[in-house]
Amino acid sequence: MLFTVICGFLIRYCLAEYITQPVSVNTSVNSTVTFTCEATGVSFIFFYVGETPAAEDINANRGFTELGQYTINGTIRRRQLSVHAREINNNSIIHCIAAPDNIRSDNATLTIQGLLDSVVDLDYTFINGSSVLLTWTAPYTLDNVPITGYYIVNGLVNITTTNKSIILSATNPDPCILNNVSVSPINDVGIGSSNNISFYYERVPLITPPVSVVPVIDGQLISLNISIDVSTICKGEYPISITVSILNTDNTVLDSKSIPTQVNDQLMITGVITVPNNLNTFIVNVSLSNNGGTFDNVSSFGFSKVSPVTNINSSIDSCSTIDITWTAPPTVDDRVPILYYILRIYDAITGSLVTTVAVYDTSYQFVDNNLFIHRYTYVITGVNELGVGISNNDTFSYQRVPRAVENTSLDILSYTQDVVIVQFYIPQIILECTGEAPEHVTITVQCNGTGSSTTYQIRNMNDITGLISVPQYQQCNISIVFSNEAGSSEPFILAFDTYPPSPNITNVTTTGTIGTNTVHFNITTATTQLSPTATPVSTTLNVSTG
Structure with a gap:
């Protein structure tokens, strides 16, 4: 046992x-x-x-x-x-x-x-301006210790879900109010730590913020400085997408780029894009949008090198001052003004450059004490932010056409058998400017369809006289024309006849014309009457110019 x-x-x-x-x-x-x-x-x-x-x-x-x-x-x-x-x-x-x-x-x-740590990777994605998809990743938890749900606090609204995402929506959200959301995991112990996220519900602003596009020239490179002033709108109205498109004049898009939407301390959004090369004229479109939609009323910006000026004109002031005026060309966009004009003055006779000036208006004035011997060509070119534009030019001469004869007297000195000797007298020529001085005088006499004309150089403007030999018994016209390099004056025409007067008649009133104006003159006749003859002879002239 x-x-x-x-x-x-x-x-x-x-x-x-x-x-x-x-x-x-x-x-x-x-x-x-x-x-x-x-x-x-x-x-x-x-x-x-x-x-x-x-x-x-x-x-x-x-x-x-x-x-x-x-x-x-x-x-x-x-x-x-x-x-x-x-x-x-x-x-x-x-x-x-x-x-x-x-x-x-x-x-x-x-x-x-114990209580769970906060969720991770908490993020949001806008479905539209008033709906947001909130997503997150579950925190670590022990095996066999399940997460039973998530507790979400959205303002005054508390929500529980077993999903790792949720859609939050608002009716008529205020884009100026920051929306705060927290998400906490839940297990058998209770509600764990929260993770928080904030966002503004978004909408398109009622008034689009000001947009500025300024070109910057660096040699052949053209850059555009884009700036958007968001100081007057709420954060939920800020653009989150900005696209700048470059178009040609037929609205074909040549280039399109996005710029960052970060807002600086001055509440400005800024960016820089480069314009494709070799564009003289182009259009810039700036598109703004956020999750609320696309902004309205963003104007296009047109840029063009300055086209030619028009209506170039020149005049003389006080005989020694030249005034130049022109009309500004149209601009593609008023926000791209002409900065100034380059005026080049050339001597039209020699072709040499006289001077180059920058003009900040559509007129220019300079003094030339010898302007009546000059011809000038003016080349005018506008300049804007894109550079030097297209030139236009015109040429002007400042020598004036002489004034017409205004006062002339005729004296019949004698009657012979078949001719009458007539003396004409042109008193002192008064000039406004020396450049209008006549260089020649042309005397033309016509009697009954027969006439002759002679041109003389004027040497003394204080006394111009001459003798005319014409047949008797004729109806005659005497025409007096001054001329210089600029051209000829209006003709002075005086009508007279060569009929011997009655004895003792010494003064006869005759009529002369300057262009369309009528002038009355006295003709002094001799007291001796000679026998008339019907035989015509050639008119002869004898002019003295001093």
């Missing part, structure tokens, strides 16, 4: 092994978990927390409770350890010791999940 008991004990000892060992557990804080050990061939099983028996007070006070051992089927020893998952017990190492011989089980770890 004793042999049998001893032999049974030895067999049990030799066959001692664990059937069930403690396994690691993930749990949430304040829950209760149980670890189990089962073994055969042993007498007792005890639990340890770390290297301290679980039954000791230090562990019992932390919530470790070692339950009583019992036997299954007479051969299996079983004991359990109940643990209250307090934060202090997180990551506790638990194992069993089986007696006799202190056989140790595998280690198990108690991992306790």
Whole structure:
């Protein structure tokens, strides 16, 4: 009998092994978990927390409770350890010791999940100006400790969802008010840490902010400085997309680029784009939009090198001052003004450049004391931000046509058998400017369809006289024309006849014309009447110019 008991004990000892060992557990804080050990061939099983028996007070006070051992089927020893998952017990190492011989089980770890950390990658995407898709990534949680939902605070509205996204919508949202949203994960412990995000609901502003496009010239390179003043609109009305398009005059898009939408400290959005080369005329369109839509009423900007000026004119002021005027060319856009004009003055006779000046108006004046001997060519070119435009030119001469004869007297000196000797006298010529001085005088006499004309150089303007020999008994006209290099004056025409007068008649009134004007003159006649003759002779002239 004793042999049998001893032999049974030895067999049990030799066959001692664990059937069930403690396994690691993930749990949430304040829950209760149980670890189990089962073994055969042993007498007792005890639990340890770390290297301290679980039954000791230090562990019992932390919530470790070692339950009583019992036997299954007479051969299996079983004991359990109940643990209250307090934060202090997180990551506790638990194992069993089986007696006799202190056989140790595998280690198990108690991992306790408390309140969850905040969600990550919280972001939003506008569906439109008043609807936003909110998305996030779940925080880390222990296996077997699930996230049961998400708690969202959107202003005064609280929402719970089990999804990792949600659409937030607002009716008539105010783009001036910042919208704050928080998202918190939920597990059995409660609501975890929140993650926050802010945004403005977006809409198109009622009044489009001012847009400026300013060209900058650097040699052949043309850049456009784009600026948008957002100081008068709310943040939810800021543009989030800005596209600048370059078009030619038939609205074909030559280039299109986007500029950043960052707002600087002066509440301005700025950017720079480059214009394609060799464009003399182009149009710039700036398109603004946000999630509320596309902005309205953004004007196009036209840019063009200055076209030619028109109506170039020149006149003389006070005989020594030349006035030049012209008409400005039309501009493609009033926001691209003509900065100034380049005026080049050339001597039209020699072709040499006299001077070049910058003129900030459409007129220019300069003094030339010898202007009546000059011919000038004026080349005028407008300049704007794009550079030098297209030139136009005209040439002017300042030598004036002489004034017409205004006062002339005729004296019949004598009658012969067949001719009459007539003396004409032109008093002193009064000049406004020396440039209008006559250089020659042309005297033409016509009597009954027969006439002669002679031109004389004028040497003295104070006394111009001459003798005319004409046939008697004729109806005659005398025409006097002054001329210089600029041209000829209006003819002065005086009618007279060569009939001998009655005795003792010395003064006869005759009529002369200057152009369409009528002038009355006196003709002094001799007192001796000679016999008339019908034989015509050629008219002869004898002119003295001093």
